[in-house]
Amino acid sequence: xxxxxxxxxxxxxxxxxxxxxxxxxxxxxxxxxxxxxxxxxxxxxxxxxxxxxxxxxxxxxxxxxxxxxxxxxxxxxxxxxxxxx
Amino acid sequence: xxxxxxxxxxxxxxxxxxxxxxxxxxxxxxxxxxxxxxxxxxxxxxxxxxxxxxxxxxxxxxxxxxxxxxxxxxxxxxxxxxxxxxxxxxxxxxxxxxxxxxxxxxxxxxxxxxxxxxxxxxxxxxxxxxxxxxxxxxxxxxxxxxxxxxxxxxxxxxxxxxxxxxxxxxxxxxxxxxxxxxxxxxxxxxxxxxxxxxxxxxxxxxxxxxxxxxxxxxxxxxxxxxxxxxxxxxxxxxxxxxxxxxxxxxxxxxxxxxxxxxxxxxxxxxxxxxxxxxxxxxxxxxxxxxxxxxxxxxxxxxxxxxxxxxxxxxxxxxxxxxxxxxxxxxxxxxxxxxxxxxxxxxxxxxxxxxxxxxxxxxxxxxxxxxxxxxxxxxxxxxxxxxxxxxxx
Numbered sequence: 001x002x003x004x005x006x007x008x009x010x011x012x013x014x015x016x017x018x019x020x021x022x023x024x025x026x027x028x029x030x031x032x033x034x035x036x037x038x039x040x041x042x043x044x045x046x047x048x049x050x051x052x053x054x055x056x057x058x059x060x061x062x063x064x065x066x067x068x069x070x071x072x073x074x075x076x077x078x079x080x081x082x083x084x085x
Numbered sequence: 086x087x088x089x090x091x092x093x094x095x096x097x098x099x100x101x102x103x104x105x106x107x108x109x110x111x112x113x114x115x116x117x118x119x120x121x122x123x124x125x126x127x128x129x130x131x132x133x134x135x136x137x138x139x140x141x142x143x144x145x146x147x148x149x150x151x152x153x154x155x156x157x158x159x160x161x162x163x164x165x166x167x168x169x170x171x172x173x174x175x176x177x178x179x180x181x182x183x184x185x186x187x188x189x190x191x192x193x194x195x196x197x198x199x200x201x202x203x204x205x206x207x208x209x210x211x212x213x214x215x216x217x218x219x220x221x222x223x224x225x226x227x228x229x230x231x232x233x234x235x236x237x238x239x240x241x242x243x244x245x246x247x248x249x250x251x252x253x254x255x256x257x258x259x260x261x262x263x264x265x266x267x268x269x270x271x272x273x274x275x276x277x278x279x280x281x282x283x284x285x286x287x288x289x290x291x292x293x294x295x296x297x298x299x300x301x302x303x304x305x306x307x308x309x310x311x312x313x314x315x316x317x318x319x320x321x322x323x324x325x326x327x328x329x330x331x332x333x334x335x336x337x338x339x340x341x342x343x344x345x346x347x348x349x350x351x352x353x354x355x356x357x358x359x360x361x362x363x364x365x366x367x368x369x370x371x372x373x374x375x376x377x378x379x380x381x382x383x384x385x386x387x388x389x390x391x392x393x394x395x396x397x398x399x400x401x402x403x404x405x406x407x408x409x410x411x412x413x414x415x416x417x418x419x420x421x422x423x424x425x426x427x428x429x430x431x432x433x434x435x436x437x438x439x440x441x442x443x444x445x446x447x448x449x450x451x452x453x454x455x456x457x458x459x460x461x462x463x464x465x466x467x468x469x470x471x472x473x474x475x476x477x
Contacts, residue, residue: 046195053159053160
């Protein structure tokens with residue numbers, strides 16, 4: 001499935017859209033990590049919580065739990081929250 | 086006021102100077118300033134990691150090549166970047182510091198940022214220590230490529246109680262800092278916690294114990310002086326030529342301890358009363374254990390943490406804290422409300438010693454003569470978090 005990558009993470013992927021597989025958001029993040037080592041920890045902490053200033057949307061709806069199930073046609077968007085400075 | 090003459094080292098020799106590079110970590114990136122041999126002109130190299138929050142930037146003095154940057158962004162999680170060519174190229178750590186995952190249903194901690202980096206003993210060439218926010222102690226044995234929790238501290242129930250919660254910490258999170266390694270013994274370690282006190286290990290980190298005797302805590306609230314939770318060390322330094330002597334800039338003053346004594350002595354009482362002895366950074370002379378510099382900040386009322394009365398100055402003691410002398414030549418004389426964070430002041434190892442401090446307003450100041458005269462090396466930087474030097 002398509003995963004839209006925010007600008008802050010493109011140093012890992014070198015592109016704005018990545019392809020990843022997985023039956024859950026956790027699995028997709030794991031597949032991204034396999035392809036782009038280091039990327040997962042920048043988005044999800046060691047307790048498997050989505051980081052405070054990161055938002056993840058699946059088909060336009062915000063998801064807060066990485067156990068969220070996915071199917072192959074879903075679109076995942078990782079964005080930086082409108083916070084910080 | 087004239088300063089006392091410098092003392093020689095035990096061998097009567099001063100360390101051979103190398104070219105100084107100043108390593109500046111800021112809220113929006115990192116900069117390296119390469120000095121000419123006279124430290125009069127500086128070549129700027131940067132920004133590195135523009136937009137990234139760089140908490141600490143340290144060059145390993147043991148190999149002169151491994152350069153580590155503790156980094157995160159405003160949104161992304163923390164990591165460590167490594168360079169082996171003075172910043173020309175960088176590679177991310179394969180496994181940055183992270184707390185252990187807790188069982189389902191429990192609420193575990195996550196590292197917000199690595200705050201402090203310390204190269205380990207000379208006999209452990211690739212070993213580094215890291216202190217994090219929230220407080221955690223980590224160790225790398227491969228030059229910073231991968232990091233593991235170190236010692237019992239991170240999960241020990243007693244230490245977790247002493248640390249308090251994130252809400253008990255400084256506004257930008259509680260810190261583990263001032264990780265010190267005894268150059269005579271790699272098993273002899275110290276660390277400090279903002280809210281948590283100073284702690285010592287004699288067994289390579291298997292166990293740690295508080296080192297609090299003689300310290301004061303904030304008055305008027307009935308805080309238990311024997312409880313590490315109420316202690317707030319800002320910066321602790323070990324004297325390179327006398328590792329039994331430590332100096333400490335604490336929330337409650339300036340202290341010195343001479344081991345094997347276990348009692349700190351408040352040497353800040355001899356600072357001028359109008360200035361006080363509150364501040365963040367403290368720097369020790371590389372060769373003279375009686376000499377240390379502090380940069381006082383206003384600790385009254387709401388704790389402004391700016392230059393007292395708007396008149397910044399560094400103070401030096403050359404007799405281990407018996408007396409202090411003001412050093413402000415070249416610094417702004419009025420309406421200068423400077424804040425310098427605990428890691429943002431340092432010394433080089435040249436003779437005479439060069440001093441450097443960076444402000445939260447983005448100015449980098451230097452003195453080539455141990456503080457007698459100051460000049461502004463750089464302005465208009467982002468908020469400066471840490472300043473270190475290396476000799477190349």
